[in-house]
Amino acid sequence: MAKEFDIPVLPTYLEIPELKEGIMDGKGPFKSVQEFQNPLGFPGEKVDNWQQVAIDKMGELKSKYRSVQVFLDSCVKCGACTDKCHYFLGSSDPKNMPVARQDLFRSVYRRHFTFSGKYFPKLVGAKELDDDMLDDWYNYFHQCSQCRRCSVFCPYGIDTAEISMAAREVMDAVGIGQKYCNQILGKALTIGNNLGLPEPALRDTLLDLEEEIEEETGGVAVKYPLDQKGAEILLITPSADFFAEPHIDGLIGYGKVFHQDGVSWTLSSYASEGANFGMFIGSYDVMRKAALRIRKAALDLEVSRVMVGECGHAWRVAYSFWNTLSGVGKGATDEFAQKLQDQLDHRYPQPQHIIEYTHDLIQRGQLSFDKSANDDRTVTFHDSCNVARATNMGGIPGGQFILPRDVIKAVCNNYVDMERSTIKEATFCCGGGGGLLTDDLMEIRVKGAMPRMQALKAVAKNNGVNTLAAICAICKSQFSKVLPKFDFDPYMIVSVHQLVSEAIIMDKPQTAVQKDQQPQTDTDDAKLAETAET
Amino acid sequence: MSVISIFFTALFYISLIVFLVGMARKIHQFWITPVPLKIPTAPTPLTQTGVVMRMMREVVLFESLFKSNKWIWLFGWLFHFGLLLVLIRHIRYFWPGDLPGIFLLTQPFKYAAFAMIIGLVGLMLRRIFVERIRYISSPSDYLMLIMLLIIGASGAVMTFTSNHTDIIMVKEFVSGLVSFNWSNLPTEVHFLVHIFLVFVLMAIFPISKLLHVPGIFFSPTLNQVDDARSKRHISPWALKQEQEHATRLEQTLGKDE
Numbered sequence: 001m002a003k004e005f006d007i008p009v010l011p012t013y014l015e016i017p018e019l020k021e022g023i024m025d026g027k028g029p030f031k032s033v034q035e036f037q038n039p040l041g042f043p044g045e046k047v048d049n050w051q052q053v054a055i056d057k058m059g060e061l062k063s064k065y066r067s068v069q070v071f072l073d074s075c076v077k078c079g080a081c082t083d084k085c086h087y088f089l090g091s092s093d094p095k096n097m098p099v100a101r102q103d104l105f106r107s108v109y110r111r112h113f114t115f116s117g118k119y120f121p122k123l124v125g126a127k128e129l130d131d132d133m134l135d136d137w138y139n140y141f142h143q144c145s146q147c148r149r150c151s152v153f154c155p156y157g158i159d160t161a162e163i164s165m166a167a168r169e170v171m172d173a174v175g176i177g178q179k180y181c182n183q184i185l186g187k188a189l190t191i192g193n194n195l196g197l198p199e200p201a202l203r204d205t206l207l208d209l210e211e212e213i214e215e216e217t218g219g220v221a222v223k224y225p226l227d228q229k230g231a232e233i234l235l236i237t238p239s240a241d242f243f244a245e246p247h248i249d250g251l252i253g254y255g256k257v258f259h260q261d262g263v264s265w266t267l268s269s270y271a272s273e274g275a276n277f278g279m280f281i282g283s284y285d286v287m288r289k290a291a292l293r294i295r296k297a298a299l300d301l302e303v304s305r306v307m308v309g310e311c312g313h314a315w316r317v318a319y320s321f322w323n324t325l326s327g328v329g330k331g332a333t334d335e336f337a338q339k340l341q342d343q344l345d346h347r348y349p350q351p352q353h354i355i356e357y358t359h360d361l362i363q364r365g366q367l368s369f370d371k372s373a374n375d376d377r378t379v380t381f382h383d384s385c386n387v388a389r390a391t392n393m394g395g396i397p398g399g400q401f402i403l404p405r406d407v408i409k410a411v412c413n414n415y416v417d418m419e420r421s422t423i424k425e426a427t428f429c430c431g432g433g434g435g436l437l438t439d440d441l442m443e444i445r446v447k448g449a450m451p452r453m454q455a456l457k458a459v460a461k462n463n464g465v466n467t468l469a470a471i472c473a474i475c476k477s478q479f480s481k482v483l484p485k486f487d488f489d490p491y492m493i494v495s496v497h498q499l500v501s502e503a504i505i506m507d508k509p510q511t512a513v514q515k516d517q518q519p520q521t522d523t524d525d526a527k528l529a530e531t532a533e534t
Numbered sequence: 535m536s537v538i539s540i541f542f543t544a545l546f547y548i549s550l551i552v553f554l555v556g557m558a559r560k561i562h563q564f565w566i567t568p569v570p571l572k573i574p575t576a577p578t579p580l581t582q583t584g585v586v587m588r589m590m591r592e593v594v595l596f597e598s599l600f601k602s603n604k605w606i607w608l609f610g611w612l613f614h615f616g617l618l619l620v621l622i623r624h625i626r627y628f629w630p631g632d633l634p635g636i637f638l639l640t641q642p643f644k645y646a647a648f649a650m651i652i653g654l655v656g657l658m659l660r661r662i663f664v665e666r667i668r669y670i671s672s673p674s675d676y677l678m679l680i681m682l683l684i685i686g687a688s689g690a691v692m693t694f695t696s697n698h699t700d701i702i703m704v705k706e707f708v709s710g711l712v713s714f715n716w717s718n719l720p721t722e723v724h725f726l727v728h729i730f731l732v733f734v735l736m737a738i739f740p741i742s743k744l745l746h747v748p749g750i751f752f753s754p755t756l757n758q759v760d761d762a763r764s765k766r767h768i769s770p771w772a773l774k775q776e777q778e779h780a781t782r783l784e785q786t787l788g789k790d791e
Contacts, residue, residue: 016666018665019665019666019669062567063567064567064568064570064769064771065567065568065569065570066564066567066568066569066752066754067569067573067753067754067755069563069564069567070564070567070749070752070753070754071753073560073743073745073746073749074743074745074746074749074750074753075743075746076675076743076746077667077670077671077672077675077743078599078606078610078657078667079603079606079660079661079664079666079667079670080598080599080602080603080606081602082666082667082670083603083666084602094666094669094670097666097669097670099670100669100670103670114741115741116674116738116741116742120674122673123672123673123674123677124672124673124674124742125672125673125674148575151575151755152575152576152598152601153598153599153601153602153603154598154602155592155596155598155599155602155610155750156746156749156750156753156756157575157592157598157750157753157754157755157756158753158755159573159575159755162573284570284571284772285775319762319763320571320572320573320762321571321572321762323762323763323765323766323767324570324571324572324762324766324767324768324772327766329762329763329764329766330763330764330765330766331765331766332766332768334776334777349763349764350763351763388576389575389576390573390574390575390576392578392580392760395580396580397577397578397579397580397584398576398577400576424576425575425576425577426601
């Protein structure tokens, strides 16, 4: 049912397009309905006095978030960001220029909250929040993947993601929610994951996976423990890792690394989701609710480490927000957070990224690899936006760029970076982040992928790159979908831990393998403590 | 005192009060608005020293803008740096009595007026001719540049052409404003235009995009230390909310909600 559209042609050099006004006009993604809205505390349909509600909400948000207030006031319209958004570069729609997208919100702010906008609206471009404006909000704030690329290039650090989150929160408050995000959040907050996968189904899936690995490796019993109380590590990973391709090959990789290390670990059926769509809709409360499930799982399972799998915004929420939201980390004062802090092993960063963990094992020589297993590949790494611009790894400057590359280079012989202006802090979003990974937004997803595809094409052509590695579930899903539209092999997108999985030498003695669900013995604990010391 | 001198004297104090009160309120608003989450943007500094260095590079060198667009950076930096030097040179007019020798050093700063004007013209041309920037411009954006251009040009006319104004009189008027020892001001049109627009600019500072000046220091993406894992960051409203929820959590923790 998606409308027909032209797939962008990949240019040799990325050019700034001429403006095509209105080309991405539309009604936006499918709207949420009562059954998804109400559980999140949002009205089921557009409220009668929606304008007043929206203005009040804007007032509330700008008084709760300094980012919103400062960013609304500080923009000088210098134009530095205008050619930085992948959705603009791919679509040519001027309202996809970061500043123009923000101005949909800022013009209403000016009209209602500033002297100049109240008395000289024409002069300063202040506008009323009418039906047309609301339509534009819904449409264009769902053409922003909150990737923060604009913020890197803004002289004041203005981050469109903050404005787009605020706008989505205002829309939710008046009853105009996005179906994709809000439906998923319902599942995550009741069942525990975005796919709505209940415990028995998850258990079956993991058992199948164990069998599959045992078969493939010729008898290595890699285990996928679920709800195993007393395990050392609780792994929080995006639920896509359990089902989707190529994600699941990454999950196989995590399992193999844990197996080789001999560490005890577990997944949780109660908190079986790393992704936190509460961030996409800009709601602190919803985001916190989702984060608290993870704290509860960590407490219930009595783990001493919390680890996060390959997921971009999950890592942003975990790394930057968990300590604030639920006290996973240091310094929180409420009873449960303190209990958790006593329980956690602070010799490790909490939370820790799976890449940090694998990287550390590689550094310490705990893993051995047959790099030639990946010799059919020439790999490039796609920095996922949330990881690249909103987090760190390893506690060293730029660690979020260094560690994943180190891991790839430890398991592959052929690695090439894409053009510098398209990676690291300047990375181009895959086009599907920020709650846009839904089929009803396929046009903007394909167009927004163009800048990344262009950079990929350059290294494919010049360096023979045939593998694109990523550490984000959304990136992986999005690339699987859009790669073929640009004449790439859809299977060229892989998890970093898939590359690890293919090269890792499984030489761990079989004795270390425990029977599933068995409580740990003292000997195991002693041995694990010993491993942790080294 | 002439009527026109009284008018300009009054305008100065009104503008100054609007500026001071407006800026104080705005800065207070920025100050008290909480920052609920850690949102620094890469490349993120991991220490407070790193943040100070980053802020210095942004404020002095316009680092992000340099990475972003060389033309905007060039014109923007020329304008701002030119303006700074010209403003420093203007201290002499506020200084009551004889000038200390150090002011001789600021004498060449008058040429910074050209940097300022070149910068402004460049920015204006871009605003007019670059389609993307034209699209995002409001009338006020052009007006702001025009005002600054007229201020710069009228100043340059007085300094570099034979249309000098009575500099002694200017100094008496301006330093009189500071020491409340009011006197007449010269009445050449270019001087009056110059000083009028400066006062207007002062008054509109707190209600315009000139708020980017305090704004940059409050920008959470630039001024936060990237240490979320080791140091808890929490806003007062979130902490309150958390404490209120604690009781409810106690009842539900360990059970399914």
